[in-house]
Amino acid sequence: MKWIINFVRRRGSDRQLAQEVEAHLEEKMADLMDSGIPEQEARQRARREFGNVALNRQDSREAWGWVWLETLVQDLRYGARILRRNPGFTSVAVLSLAIGIGVNSTMFSLADGLLLRPLSVSRPSEIVTVTGKTPGYPFGYISYRDYVDFRDRSVSFDGLVAYSMSSFGFSARPGDLSHMKVGLLVSGNLFRVMGVEPQLGRGFRPEEDLVPGRDAVVVLGHDFWEKELGADRSLIGRKVRLNGIEFTVIGVAPERFTGLDQYLRPAIFVPLTMAPRLAANPEGNLLDRRNDRGLSVKARLKPGTSLAQAQAELVAIAKGLERTYPDTNRDQSVAISTELQARIRDSPSDAALVAMLMTLAGLVLLVACANVANLMLSRARARTREIAIRLAIGAGRMRLIRQLLAESLAIALAAGLVSLLFAYAGAAFLGRLQIPTDMPIVFSIKVDARVLWFSLLVSLASVMLFGLVPALQASRTDLVPVLKAADADSSRKQRLWGRGTLVVVQVALSLVLMAVATILFRGFRAELLGGPGFRTDHLVMMSFDPTLVRYGDAQAQQFYKALRERALSTPGVRSATLTTVIPMAMNQRQENLVPEGHQLPKGRDSVQVFADTVDDRYFDTMAVPIVRGRGFRESDTAAAPRVAVVNDQLARHYWPNRDAIGKRFHLGGANGPWVEIVGVAKTAKYLWIAEPPTEFLYLPLAQHPSSHLTLVAQSFGDAAALVAPLHEMVRGLDANQPVYDVRTMADFFQARAIGTPGMITQTVGAMGLVGLLLAMIGLYGLMAYSVSRRTREIGIRMAIGAGRGSVERMVLRQGFILALTGLAVGLAASVAAEKGLMAVFSSTERDPLAYVLVAPILLAVTMLAAWVPARRAARVDPMRALRDE
Amino acid sequence: MNQPVQRDLFPGALEMMVLQTLRGSPRHGYALAQDIKRTSQDLLQIEEGSLYPALQRMLKAGWVKAEWGLSARNRKVRVYKITPAGRKQLEREISSFDQMLAGIARVMRPAQS
Secondary structure, eight states, rough: HHHHHHHTTTTHHHHHHHHHHHHHHHHHHHHHHHTTHHHHHHHHHHHHHHHHHHHHHHHHTTTTOHHHHHHHHHHHHHHHHHHHHHHHHHHHHHHHHHHHHHHHHHHHHHHIIIISOOOSSSSSGGEEEEEEESOSSSSEEHHHHHHHHHHHHOOSSSEEEEEEEEEEEEEEEEOOOOOOEEEEEOOOOOOHHHHHOOOOOOOOOOOGGGGGTTTOOOOOHHHHHHSSSSTGGGTOOOEEEEETTEEEEEEEEOTTOOOOSSBBBOOOEEEGGGGHHSSSSSSSSOOOOOOOOOEEEEEOOOOTHHHHHHHHHHHHHHHHHHHHHHHHHTEEEEEEEEEHHHHHHOOHHHHHHHHHHHHHHHHHHHHHHHHHHHHHHHHHHHHHHHHHHHHHHHHHHHHHHHHHHHHOOOOOOHHHHHHHHHHHHHHHHHHOOOOSSSBOOOOOOOOOHHHHHHHHHEEEEEEEETTTHHHHHHTOOOHHHHHOOOOOOOOOHHHHHHHHHHHHHHHHHHHHHHHHHHHHHHHHOOOOOOOOOSOOSSSEEEOOOOGGGOOOOOHHHHHHHHHHHHHHHHEEEEEEEEEEETTTOOOEEEEEEETOOOOOOOOOOOOOEEEEEOOTTTTHTTOOOOOOOOOOOOTTTSSSSSSSEHHHHHHHHHHHTTTTTEEEEEEETTSOEEEEEEEEEEEOOOOOOTTOOOEEEEEEEESOOOSSEEEEESSOOOOGGHHHHHHHHHHHHHOTOEEEEEEHHHHHHHHHHHHIHHHHHHHHHHHHHHHHHHHHHHHHHHHHHHHHHHHHHHHHHHTTOOOOHHHHHHHHHHHHHHHHHHHHHHHHHHHHHHHHHHHTSSSSSTTTTTHHHHHHEEEHHHHEEEEHHHHHHOOOOOHHHHHHH | OOOTTTTTTTTTTTHHHHHHHHHHEEHHHHHHHHHHHHHHTHHHHHHHGGGGHHHHHHHHHHHHEEEEEETTTSSEEEEEEHHHHHHHHHHHHHHHHHHHHHHHHHHHHHOOO
């Protein structure tokens, strides 16, 4: 790094050197004049005996070894000057590359958010994941007792941490309504081992992790503390309630610590030793039972210890446990993996998505680089004379290549800067992708220092891709023929053909993408116009889990009964219903059934359908029409005969051309109880807005009680205005009862059914636009190159009588053929893609508008790109072309 | 680029002489050149200017330090001083120089007789 300092200081030391040499000469002159030599002669002698001043100064500079950097700066400056003089070329090249780099930066920020970003702890590379390993399943959880043994007996680690995700009913003050928050039960050494210093207060003390149920202390997550508790500093030392139990707040985690995985931002951290008191079922004590395996374990490797060493040590300990506790630990071993390995294993789909997107982005960059390389080549031809002259007057070939590469570097750096705009826009766009839920799940997609470094790296790499070949080729210029002004180019048809293919593919791809975007847009709009098949206005919902406050089954049923009664009598409530799931929510349930009289496919003994358990007011409140038979009634109690409502789709599938009312099925498998169908509901949307008609089953709540339920209340007026009175109503029932996922159906529907499809359409559309831009630049570069090659030929044509118009048409025709070929290929591919898309949407009609709209636009735009070089060709001055070239 | 002006010297000789001269006392560039010329009684042909690249190399190697000071004629000059590292280097060079001289002498002696 010292040379950087030297380099920065070089101007100063240059001046010093000059001063020093000056002093030397003056001293010498004075000495000589003292010995009686006249001034004029003394000056000459001093100079003569000193030698070559300039050379010696240069040698002195070179002693410091920064000359190469000086030439680089010089080259960059010269390159930038040349680029400024060709603004058209420069902006097209920079834009093309900026798109390529920007796509990569955006995808990297996505990959970082999904998979790559290191844990937000000190020295994250030392953290490894420890998983329980059985012959059947190599990546299981670990029990608390085993964890303690691993922690106390191993020497490979600077600490092992155990944790488990858990829901807590949280209220900041006694008597406040409790809200469900997701946090972590953690071993007391969490903050110490992870090297995380609480921002306020303190972390857990070692003794707070010893006695089960004694130390009711809690550390708050930063996000939760800041956003939901108003960043209240006085909370430290105060009492809050978790699942109705008093806890003392001892600290707030720092902002940078976002938890122990990529997504979940824990709201609270509680010592694992408090788990038995918090648990709904105190008998199942996870601290005591060695076969209660529910903990995740992460550990910090000691510096210098390898993964294999640590693994060997833990396996040996596990072997010992297997011998000591054969009942619980038979075949129980352990495995260690790095954080990245663990993430890829936990969500292989994310890893596959990241790999696919990064590959795609790499391809886009390659195409962009190929385009720019084409442009550079076309320009290199225009510069052959300049290059030949420079070679002739003695520039070294390496020096010339360096100069040309420096030009490319200048382009790449400028493009890198511009690409950040794309990256910021892309990250902001992708950042909108959030799931409507109370889980503190955050897809953190942002342009941070890591993304900036990555962009710089990609920019530099792109120089090698687009700059090297043109530079090598240009510097290989054959001097004599160029200087003799002959046409040095031996026509290389094949090359041009390859470049033509590249342009055709780009045009085709952008057509496919834009056609698909149009089809998606129109498809989604048609689905939205058709409606979801249930009410989305005047509804508000809130969810409950009474097991958190240790309710038994009977107690929970009592609670729900009272809840619905009180809700119905709350002012402003028109109707209220209880259901296990909300249509289009993430947590859909499925049931197995065996329809009577239906021949199941071979090898299957039941069919699986999506299902919901609802009360007797569900169909009315949600405005799901019953087309035949009846909905549920209050008389459908646990003691009454078992009944069900199915949707139209299911009825028609298993009892085609017959009335499904009165038909029966086995629920849960061939040995399950008989259930009779009493009603058929109209088919609605269940998973998301653009699904094909889906079979669905409704079961009565009274016959299938559940502890996790959602209350849906219909309002007379503004649905959001019901939230406060309903909260108050729940508080009156049981203040410790946590509520969660409180939102209006309108908001939920907006996010799930309008936001997400909108994003998908926009993403595909944006990709299509990017593709179109690249295709334009590609076609422009190719045509420009071809025109510059053919200048002499065009000159001859014009000399023997071709008009400007006919020259222009000739060039345009060439571009037209390429664009048209691309369009034809693209249209064929789009029709194929549309077939695939039609399976997704419920409408079955083709959508010719997509092509009618997109294809002409594409053709017009690409012809514009060909028109610029065509104009240039038409303006060729035959006299000059023939004289010069 | 380098002209063969130092024909009379082997590589490193100039540095060795500069260090040797500086061992006595710190000097500025011109004084150094004069001293080397004087002690060698003008037997060695040194181009005065070549002193400066050598001094820069030695500064970078850390064998000498430079400070601005005043010459005897009250001119602002850079005064060079030998460092401990420079002394060590000088000792190494002198011993290898002695060995070389002895070797050359042995080769040359038979020719003399």
